[in-house]
Amino acid sequence: MVADLSQLVKAYDVRGLVPDQWDESLAELFGAAFVQVTAAEAIVIGHDMRPTSPAMADAFARGATARGADVTLIGLCSTDQLYYASGALDLPGAMFTASHNPAQYNGIKMCRAGAAPVGQDTGLAEIRALVEQWSDGAPLPPASTPPGTITERDTLTDYAAHLLGLVDLTAIRPLKVVVDAGNGMGGHTVPTVLAGLPLDVVPLYFDLDGTFPNHEANPLEPKNIVDLQARVRAEGADLGLAFDGDADRCFVVDERGEGVSPSAITALVAARELARNGGEGTVIHNLITSWSVPEVVRENGGTPVRTRVGHSFIKTEMARHGAIFGGEHSAHYYFRDFWNADTGMLAALHVLAALGGQDAPLSKLVAEYDRYAGSGEINSTVADQAASVAKVKQTYGTREDVTFDALDGLTVTTADWWFNLRASNTEPLLRLNVEARDEKTMKAVRDEVLNLIRG
Numbered sequence: 001m002v003a004d005l006s007q008l009v010k011a012y013d014v015r016g017l018v019p020d021q022w023d024e025s026l027a028e029l030f031g032a033a034f035v036q037v038t039a040a041e042a043i044v045i046g047h048d049m050r051p052t053s054p055a056m057a058d059a060f061a062r063g064a065t066a067r068g069a070d071v072t073l074i075g076l077c078s079t080d081q082l083y084y085a086s087g088a089l090d091l092p093g094a095m096f097t098a099s100h101n102p103a104q105y106n107g108i109k110m111c112r113a114g115a116a117p118v119g120q121d122t123g124l125a126e127i128r129a130l131v132e133q134w135s136d137g138a139p140l141p142p143a144s145t146p147p148g149t150i151t152e153r154d155t156l157t158d159y160a161a162h163l164l165g166l167v168d169l170t171a172i173r174p175l176k177v178v179v180d181a182g183n184g185m186g187g188h189t190v191p192t193v194l195a196g197l198p199l200d201v202v203p204l205y206f207d208l209d210g211t212f213p214n215h216e217a218n219p220l221e222p223k224n225i226v227d228l229q230a231r232v233r234a235e236g237a238d239l240g241l242a243f244d245g246d247a248d249r250c251f252v253v254d255e256r257g258e259g260v261s262p263s264a265i266t267a268l269v270a271a272r273e274l275a276r277n278g279g280e281g282t283v284i285h286n287l288i289t290s291w292s293v294p295e296v297v298r299e300n301g302g303t304p305v306r307t308r309v310g311h312s313f314i315k316t317e318m319a320r321h322g323a324i325f326g327g328e329h330s331a332h333y334y335f336r337d338f339w340n341a342d343t344g345m346l347a348a349l350h351v352l353a354a355l356g357g358q359d360a361p362l363s364k365l366v367a368e369y370d371r372y373a374g375s376g377e378i379n380s381t382v383a384d385q386a387a388s389v390a391k392v393k394q395t396y397g398t399r400e401d402v403t404f405d406a407l408d409g410l411t412v413t414t415a416d417w418w419f420n421l422r423a424s425n426t427e428p429l430l431r432l433n434v435e436a437r438d439e440k441t442m443k444a445v446r447d448e449v450l451n452l453i454r455g
Helices: 024-038 053-066 079-089 124-135 156-164 186-194 222-235 262-276 292-299 311-321 344-356 362-367 385-396 439-454
Strands: 014-017 042-047 070-076 093-096 105-112 150-152 175-180 199-204 239-243 250-253 282-286 303-307 325-327 333-335 378-381 403-405 410-413 417-423 429-436
Touching (some): 024 042, 024 124, 042 053, 053 105, 079 093, 079 105, 175 186, 175 222, 175 344, 222 250, 239 344, 262 292, 262 325, 262 344, 262 362, 282 311, 303 311, 311 333, 344 362, 385 417, 385 439, 417 439
Parallel strands (some): 042 093, 070 150, 282 303, 282 325
Antiparallel strands (some): 325 333, 410 417
């Protein structure tokens, strides 16, 4: 199979259709290339519940052992459980998942020892180049003699214990929580992590099923949390939690069934992590999180650092600044005490601890962290992204109270509102995020920019 990897290897991971874009033979080459590029003597591999994941993970392991690396297979796991194993065992890791993508997709999220990211600039480009050469007929290096060994290890209970050691939940009041696992890996991790806590857990779609029979496992799409919202209201629950397919992201719903913005969760967790660290520390946030995030960080003694969108940028800045925490608008949450990696489960534990440590409902608790009106991310299909952005910049450039920056796309800011316009890396889309001091202003700015983009 001669590979066209341009559609398969993304900025941060490998992801594509099986078997149309890749298969076990390519997965085996990726295993060999991963070991060669990372110079690893041993690695750890995990996989999600997709029908193709076990065989693809085994093929990757064959490629790795042929290059002499010893392999630890941890089997079914969430992506953050794989990061835990990479950190705790100090080994490079590979996670077979396509996150929230439909069933026919699969992919690999790779990291170096200690869960350090592997992206285009940190090894993924070299891995792709090797796989392309080998799949086009270039000879592989001679197989290692002896080959590496394969051992199996269960890390779920150790992962749960590590998380529970980072958040004190011993004194919380009893809470009723509905959890929608979306037939993804939350159905595997949640029962172990939340066992023994004073929680009445109402499970939704905990059966592991990589065909996603109930809804797509992407909680940022409003249609995918409708069942969770209805169940929270029907149960009179204190909150709801929704995990994506590989359970590294967590979305929160309050007692009314209303979604809580990931920016508000970022601000809440930032305040708690700053308190845990004596009121000092750096918090990373991407440039389309709410104004609330840097405000809350400063109010709690911390230093906010603004970065581009994307987990490799966040993780790089986490390491560079020794940051204690980082958050994104997409419900990815990163923790220094979790090897700078993202874990939705740890963020969920913080929310449970904050809610259970006082008597107010979640809607009231998060109100102080949710101060502005936001549009959410709005996508527009455009033929010429650069021309559309230039048109918007020209239009707003005539106004005196406006500032621009180009950290990631175009950000336009005034005293009362801001918006960011970013081009997608993979599709002919422009992504718009708007925030303002009130709903009326936000809608006016949103509609004005969309009119400019969509003509």
